[in-house]
Amino acid sequence: ARDIVAEDLSDSAAVRADLREYLWKNALLQSKGKTEEDSTYSMYYDFTSPVKKLAGYQVLALDRGEREEFLKVTLSADENYLLALTLRHILKRQPSPCGEELKAAAADSLSRLILPSLEREIRSQLTETAANQAIDVFALNLRHLLMQPPVKGKVALGLDPAYRTGCKIAVVDATGRVLETAVVYPTPPQNKKEEAKQKLKQMIQRHGVSVIAIGNGTASKESEIFVAELIKELPFPVSYLVVSEAGASVYSASQLAAEEFPQYDVSLRSAVSIARRLQDPLAELVKIDPKAIGVGQYQHDMPQARLGEALDGVVEDCVNAVGVDVNTASPSLLQRVSGLTAATAKNLVKYREENGAFTTRRQVLKVPKLGPKAFEQCAGFMRISGGADPLDATSVHPESYRAARELLERLGLELDSAGFKGMAGLGRKVKDRKSMAEALGIGEITLDDIISELEKPARDPREEMPRPILRTDVLDMKDLKPGMVLKGTVRNITDFGAFVDIGVHQDGLVHIFEMSEK
Secondary structure, eight states: OHHHHHHHHHHOHHHHHHHHHHHHHHOEEEEEESOSSOOTTGGGTEEEEEGGGOOHHHHHHHHHHHHTTSEEEEEEOOHHHHHHHHHTTTOOSSSOTTHHHHHHHHHHHIIIIIHHHHHHHHHHHHHHHHHHHHHHHHHHHHHHHHTOOOOTTOOEEEEEOOSTTOEEEEEEOTTSOEEEEEEEOOSTTTOOHHHHHHHHHHHHHHHTOOEEEEESSTTHHHHHHHHHHHHHTSSSOOEEEEEOOTTHHHHHTSHHHHHHOTTSOHHHHHHHHHHHHHHOHHHHHTTSOGGGTOOSSSGGGSOHHHHHHHHHHHHHHHHHHHOEETTTOOHHHHTTSTTOOHHHHHHHHHHHHHHOOOSSGGGGGGSTTOOHHHHHHHGGGEEOTTOSSGGGGSSOOGGGHHHHHHHHHHTTOOOBTTBSTTOTTHHHHOSOHHHHHHHHTSOHHHHHHHHHHHHSTTOOGGGGSOOOOOBSSOOOGGGOOTTOOOOOEEEEEETTEEEEEOSSSSOEEEEGGGSOOO
């Protein structure tokens, strides 16, 4: 009878609901070290926190520590109160002739059935919530990384730092075309600084390099010091920037990189990627699996399908927000445009190579396997600069061309081959947007989009982001003094703060408690 009562209690939705609510509000999650060995989980060797106050990164750290057998994690609460909560459901009158037996059945059900089940359920919910938060942080970080303003119109030198194998160098022109590559050895153990300086000076002067991109991996600090010394010896101004090389090795060893640069070995492809990341981060980073870029925390503990879906969505959203030049975009960039696939992107590039540059958006319909439905989805995100129709260079969809021209006609303006002169302040000329939208046969939101695009045609939303910080000299830890104010680049965001590169090799942590609320 006691076993039957215990089973019934464990199946009771009302009992579980009461206990679950109490545990969420009052239970403690405790962890103990299972080993004396020092590890990254040392801070959790004697850790206690109320369940309701656990931060996402703590949950993920406890989960991983337990999985790697460094920690033993348990849920604890006032067992006497839990027993009283349970008895309230089955002990209807006091005193009861079955009181002691019912109490024993309830205690057995709690310890053997209910609490282990609820602990698994609560731990599972904590992990799921933490994973969702971590995926959101990943997505946010990736968006900011992809939407970094490009450094346009400059010849760049990419430097992939290393010790024993030397620093790989690649010079690319303003369009990303590789001009020259080399390997130099300014770092230990070779320390051929002067030889490396001479070689780089010749390359910089020969190609008119104005900015140097240094990867932030192994030997980055030594390479940065070397570049800062080199810049001081140059007869014309050159600046440098430390670029995140996350995922560069993944790209350089990929089939895509082998097809793009069959003449270069893996290490030189990495240097090309670093230089191009400076020129146009979005166009270069779309070539890499978003999960390989590594902007977040506990990446490998996330549900991989959900993480991949979220990050792919961010990449597609960023590409569509910026738009792509259909005459210069790579297949990797094109396949991220809504409506296009890897196959149709390759077909588009092949058609472009065989038939020359596109002069109108409508020509895209001639691409094999790119039908009207796909065109309807992708047309608004494609740009054609200097084409037959100025509207093809904007984000105005071909379906809205008629409305855009009629709007200009009603306002006494004309769109000609000269483009969009005299369009500034266009929005102020439309006094009643509702009536105008009705007259044009479009929605108010579409009208607003047309107006904003005609006022600032082919606007790149990345231009509104903070510009990259270009440096000419290097700081060391000993150069820092209390009270100094430095400008830096946020490299990573976590639940507990932001890591900021201020140019001293080690990123500084701005803890969340030190951040402004606004």
